[in-house]
Each structure stands twice: as C-alpha cells, then as structure tokens.
Amino acid sequence: MSQFRIAPSLLSADFARLGEEVRNVIAAGADIIHFDVMDNHYVPNLTIGPLVCEAIRPHTTAPIDVHLMVTPVDALAASFAKAGADIITFHPEASHHIDRTLGLIKDAGCKAGLVLNPATSLSHLDHVMDKLDMILLMSVNPGFGGQKFIPQTLDKVRAVRLRIDEYTAKHGGEIWLEVDGGVKVDNIAEIAAAGADTFVAGSAIYGQPDYKAVIDAMRAELAKVGRK
Numbered sequence: 259m260s261q262f263r264i265a266p267s268l269l270s271a272d273f274a275r276l277g278e279e280v281r282n283v284i285a286a287g288a289d290i291i292h293f294d295v296m297d298n299h300y301v302p303n304l305t306i307g308p309l310v311c312e313a314i315r316p317h318t319t320a321p322i323d324v325h326l327m328v329t330p331v332d333a334l335a336a337s338f339a340k341a342g343a344d345i346i347t348f349h350p351e352a353s354h355h356i357d358r359t360l361g362l363i364k365d366a367g368c369k370a371g372l373v374l375n376p377a378t379s380l381s382h383l384d385h386v387m388d389k390l391d392m393i394l395l396m397s398v399n400p401g402f403g404g405q406k407f408i409p410q411t412l413d414k415v416r417a418v419r420l421r422i423d424e425y426t427a428k429h430g431g432e433i434w435l436e437v438d439g440g441v442k443v444d445n446i447a448e449i450a451a452a453g454a455d456t457f458v459a460g461s462a463i464y465g466q467p468d469y470k471a472v473i474d475a476m477r478a479e480l481a482k483v484g485r486k
C-alpha cells in the first residue's frame with residue numbers, strides 16, 4: 259500500500275454490479291473499498307447493510323472501510339465485523355457511549371474510527387485517541403454523493419493532523435486521517451498538503467468510464483505533495 263490511500267466510495271458504483279465494481283476499482287489501483295451505510299434516520303438516505311458487505315467480501319482482499327451513518331450504532335457495528343469489514347467508523351453523536359462502541363469494534367477484530375461532520379467539534383477526540391485507528395473528516399454533510407467539497411474542512415484537517423502527530427510522537431502507533439466528500443483530481447493535492455493520508459472519492463471515480471485514468475491522475479497529484 260502506498261503512503262497515500264485512495265478509497266473509492268461504493269455509493270456511486272453501479273449497485274446492480276457491485277462485485278464487479280469492487281474488482282474493477284481495485285484492479286484500477288485503489289487501496290481500500292469505502293462502504294457507506296445510511297439508515298434514513300441519522301441521515302436522510304438509505305443504502306446497504308451487512309448482507310451486502312458479506313456479498314462483496316469474496317471479491318477483494320483489499321480492506322473494506324465501513325462508514326456507519328446510523329443510530330444506534332453498536333448492533334450494526336458487530337454485524338459488519340462479522341460480515342467481513344476491516345475498518346468500522348461511526349459518528350460520535352450517534353453513539354451513547356463512544357468509548358464502549360470503539361472497544362466493541364476493536365474486540366471484534368476491526369480497526370475503529372470516529373467520523374466528524376463539518377460542524378462537529380474536535381473535542382470528541384479528546385479522551386479516545388488511544389482507541390482510534392482512523393479519524394474520518396467529512397468535507398460534505400453526510401447523506402449523499404456528488405456534493406461540493408466544503409473548503410473550511412482544510413483547517414480542520416490541519417488541526418487533526420497536528421493532534422495525530424503530537425499523539426503518535428508521544429505514544430507511538432498509527433492513526434489514519436481520511437477525508438470524505440467532494441474529493442476530486444483537482445483538490446486532492448491540497449487536501450493531502452493539509453494533512454490527510456486517505457481519500458474517499460465516489461463520483462470522481464465511479465462517475466467516469468476509466469477508473470484507472472482517474473486514480474492515476476489522483477496519484478500524480480499526490481506525488482506533487484511534499485508532506486510525506
């Protein structure tokens with residue numbers, strides 16, 4: 259895996275051909291499959307559940323990164339761990355007991371992370387840094403693909419990068435910083451320069467006929483970033 263990771267969001271894939279869409283995007287050079295779970299309650303949209311995760315699992319050995327936009331969280335997190343997820347992230351305001359939910363995900367053998375919406379405070383990270391494998395910053399309000407990147411996210415990325423670097427310099431370990439929403443070829447370098455290392459892109463990749471061309475173009479942009 260390269261130092262920057264590209265994670266196509268299945269939300270923009272052809273749902274009638276999901277297995278093939280997973281294989282094609284990995285063959286095109288993606289690192290991770292991003293799997294958006296929406297419940298029509300926490301967010302105003304309804305997508306896919308653990309059965310679909312289980313169905314795509316045999317189609318790739320790449321990590322499946324499940325982003326839970328649901329409340330309540332715990333039972334579904336456990337189901338996704340059983341269904342073959344590698345990484346499970348959730349929104350702190352959707353869980354009554356953040357520390358317990360993170361522990362439950364890790365005890366099930368998955369990497370765990372928190373997701374912060376554009377207006378959600380970084381204070382949610384304060385007491386759980388030791389349990390985080392990933393922090394996912396939403397650069398759109400969650401619920402739909404194809405929205406425009408919110409530029410104020412860049413300051414948040416810088417602030418979280420600082421927190422991660424300070425924390426890992428002192429305590430060791432690794433915490434990925436993922437950004438999700440409106441990520442394109444023309445802004446990925448700026449987001450990386452601000453401190454992100456993992457990039458979710460739905461419509462930018464699945465909205466084009468040639469997935470490899472888009473992923474190659476993203477990697478070419480990332481190669482220009484001096485940070486790593």
Ligand SMILES: O=C(CO)[C@@H](O)[C@H](O)COP(=O)(O)O
Binds near residue numbers: 400403405438440
């Ligand atoms: O979680 C979400 C939206 O809630 C995202 O993963 C979107 O699916 C990203 O789509 P694009 O903005 O890249 O089209």
